Amino acid sequence: MNRRGFLQLIGATGIAALASSCNRINSVMATLPSSTNLARFPEKTEMILLTDRPPQLETPLHYFRQDLTPNEAFFVRWHLEGIPISVDLRTFRLNVSGHVRQPLQLSVDDLRSQFQPISIIAVNQCSGNSRSFFEPRVPGGQWKHGACGNAKWTGVSVKSILDRAQVKTGAMDVSFNGLDVPPLPSVSDFVKALSIDHARDGVVMIAYAMNDQPLPMVNGFPLRLVVPGWYGTYWVKALSDIAVLPHPFSNFWTDKAYRIPNAPNGTESPKDLAKDTIPINRFNVRSIFVRPDPDEILHPGMPTEIEGIAFDSGYGIRRVEVSTDGGATWADARLDPEIGKYSWRRWRTSWTPRNRGQYQLMARATNVVGDTQSKEQWNRSGFMWNVIQQVDVKVG
Amino acid sequence: MTLKIKSVVLALGLAALVTGCGHIPNNSRKADRGIGNAKMEPMLDSKTDSPVHTIVMPHDEPVFSPGEGRDEFVTACVVCHSPRYITMQPQFSRTTWLSEVKKMKDVYGAHISDEQALKITDYLFSINGKAGTGQGPKGTYGE
Numbered sequence: 001m002n003r004r005g006f007l008q009l010i011g012a013t014g015i016a017a018l019a020s021s022c023n024r025i026n027s028v029m030a031t032l033p034s035s036t037n038l039a040r041f042p043e044k045t046e047m048i049l050l051t052d053r054p055p056q057l058e059t060p061l062h063y064f065r066q067d068l069t070p071n072e073a074f075f076v077r078w079h080l081e082g083i084p085i086s087v088d089l090r091t092f093r094l095n096v097s098g099h100v101r102q103p104l105q106l107s108v109d110d111l112r113s114q115f116q117p118i119s120i121i122a123v124n125q126c127s128g129n130s131r132s133f134f135e136p137r138v139p140g141g142q143w144k145h146g147a148c149g150n151a152k153w154t155g156v157s158v159k160s161i162l163d164r165a166q167v168k169t170g171a172m173d174v175s176f177n178g179l180d181v182p183p184l185p186s187v188s189d190f191v192k193a194l195s196i197d198h199a200r201d202g203v204v205m206i207a208y209a210m211n212d213q214p215l216p217m218v219n220g221f222p223l224r225l226v227v228p229g230w231y232g233t234y235w236v237k238a239l240s241d242i243a244v245l246p247h248p249f250s251n252f253w254t255d256k257a258y259r260i261p262n263a264p265n266g267t268e269s270p271k272d273l274a275k276d277t278i279p280i281n282r283f284n285v286r287s288i289f290v291r292p293d294p295d296e297i298l299h300p301g302m303p304t305e306i307e308g309i310a311f312d313s314g315y316g317i318r319r320v321e322v323s324t325d326g327g328a329t330w331a332d333a334r335l336d337p338e339i340g341k342y343s344w345r346r347w348r349t350s351w352t353p354r355n356r357g358q359y360q361l362m363a364r365a366t367n368v369v370g371d372t373q374s375k376e377q378w379n380r381s382g383f384m385w386n387v388i389q390q391v392d393v394k395v396g
Numbered sequence: 397m398t399l400k401i402k403s404v405v406l407a408l409g410l411a412a413l414v415t416g417c418g419h420i421p422n423n424s425r426k427a428d429r430g431i432g433n434a435k436m437e438p439m440l441d442s443k444t445d446s447p448v449h450t451i452v453m454p455h456d457e458p459v460f461s462p463g464e465g466r467d468e469f470v471t472a473c474v475v476c477h478s479p480r481y482i483t484m485q486p487q488f489s490r491t492t493w494l495s496e497v498k499k500m501k502d503v504y505g506a507h508i509s510d511e512q513a514l515k516i517t518d519y520l521f522s523i524n525g526k527a528g529t530g531q532g533p534k535g536t537y538g539e
Contacts, residue, residue, distance in 0.1 A: 041453070041454060042451035042453065049480070050484050051477070051480040051481055052453075052455070052456065052457060052478045052480055053455070053457065053477060053478035054477070054478075055453070081477060085451050085452070085453055086448065086449065087448070087450075088448045089448070090447045090448075132486075137486045137488075139488065139492060142485060142486065184476060184504070184505055185505075186504065187476070187504050187505060214449075217449065218451070221449060222449070252503075256503070
């Protein structure tokens with residue numbers, strides 16, 4: 001397409017978008033910022049609306065009282081406007097190409113019938129989960145704590161597929177592309193990569209089922225890359241192309257975006273931005289309160305159940321401590337049994353407040369290698385939030 | 397040359413917006429702005445036994461109040477993404493808004509001139525700027 005044709009296309013796209021947006025005007029942007037908006041998208045329940053095009057939907061926190069996050073409530077985050085809205089399983093193929101002896105074109109049925117199925121319970125979490133809590137505030141998806149979820153993923157290991165494709169010697173990276181397309185040719189297609197060793201570790205998998213059901217379209221139907229313990233940016237949705245590369249992978253989404261300061265916990269100072277940055281990778285350790293509700297009024301002398309979840313990148317949660325006095329004193333919470341290395345782990349404690357007043361609840365998780373949560377953290381992109389959470393409750 | 401073509405195309409798009417919308421709602425009305433509070437297109441989830449799986453995405457975007465730079469914003473930005481990318485942000489300084497607009501232009505290749513970028517920045521700052529800290533490098537493109 002020449003430049004003129006391209007520009008006309010852009011114009012036409014714009015007109016189409018504008019015209020269709022005029023069909024149902026029921027909202028006026030007069031003052032900002034907004035209160036929480038809820039929205040229902042196809043195959044999804046009512047979720048917190050960040051953006052509608054492309055969709056970014058956050059899970060209401062009460063769903064985290066379940067060990068597995070229901071598919072219809074699982075968070076949604078796309079980068080590019082052109083997300084897939086229709087997939088024909090008769091023609092859809094997962095292509096495996098590049099530095100291999102045997103390129104492959106596999107249907108979803110092929111994956112289901114020709115490979116050993118595996119299942120894993122794993123947390124997926126957006127790199128920018130909890131971004132809205134950074135101070136000073138940073139631009140980006142203004143998530144609270146609901147850009148994560150825990151699901152049982154079923155599919156095939158990437159290793160088994162690469163073995164079938166017979167990777168040649170000298171492979172370095174493996175790139176993963178999905179069906180989503182950029183709105184302009186100048187925007188990089190969303191493609192991510194893992195090292196060949198990571199891709200072949202037997203844990204990284206391609207899921208065709210999520211909690212024993214096909215994935216919702218907006219969660220990556222029909223196939224999604226699952227990278228347990230790593231941030232969601234690597235979990236490519238609507239996965240359609242795998243390429244084995246004899247050289248390091250390089251594109252905008254790896255070289256420029258999704259980078260963190262090369263410093264402990266990806267932290268830097270707003271006044272002195274880190275010059276040395278690296279691609280975001282494994283989850284740090286964190287915990288999230290799921291009970292009581294922030295606006296729940298508790299009563300003196302009445303036992304109250306405090307509950308939350310904690311997870312890390314797969315080492316395992318060893319301890320969660322809870323404070324009911326703003327961090328002055330801490331006591332161990334009870335941990336539910338582990339349900340998987342890459343799953344979150346539930347913790348609980350009972351608390352009987354003595355007096356009326358305001359209380360600050362805090363939770364601090366520690367994993368088996370001794371990583372824990374801190375009180376302060378900041379980076380320019382708003383990634384990897386794991387500051388000790390404080391929930392203010394009223395006893396009245 | 398290409399700039400001319402671009403202007404014509406964008407102007408056409410803008411014209412379509414204006415005529416298509418009929419009128420711009422009164423911005424003094426404080427209306428609900430959420431998809432959830434409002435009428436929603438019914439979902440057309442396809443049957444699970446069909447080999448073709450199709451969804452219909454809802455389309456309901458906020459309409460912005462009139463102001464200097466609104467036309468540039470509507471034309472250049474919502475081609476690629478919902479205006480909710482603006483409304484979900486906290487109030488930012490003009491410097492921050494300018495760097496966001498620059499990112500869209502220089503990194504993602506949004507088809508806007510430096511002049512348009514400044515107008516868009518002014519508009520974003522006017523609707524979602526942080527009072528007091530907003531007097532940034534006005535009139536200059538770049539920091």
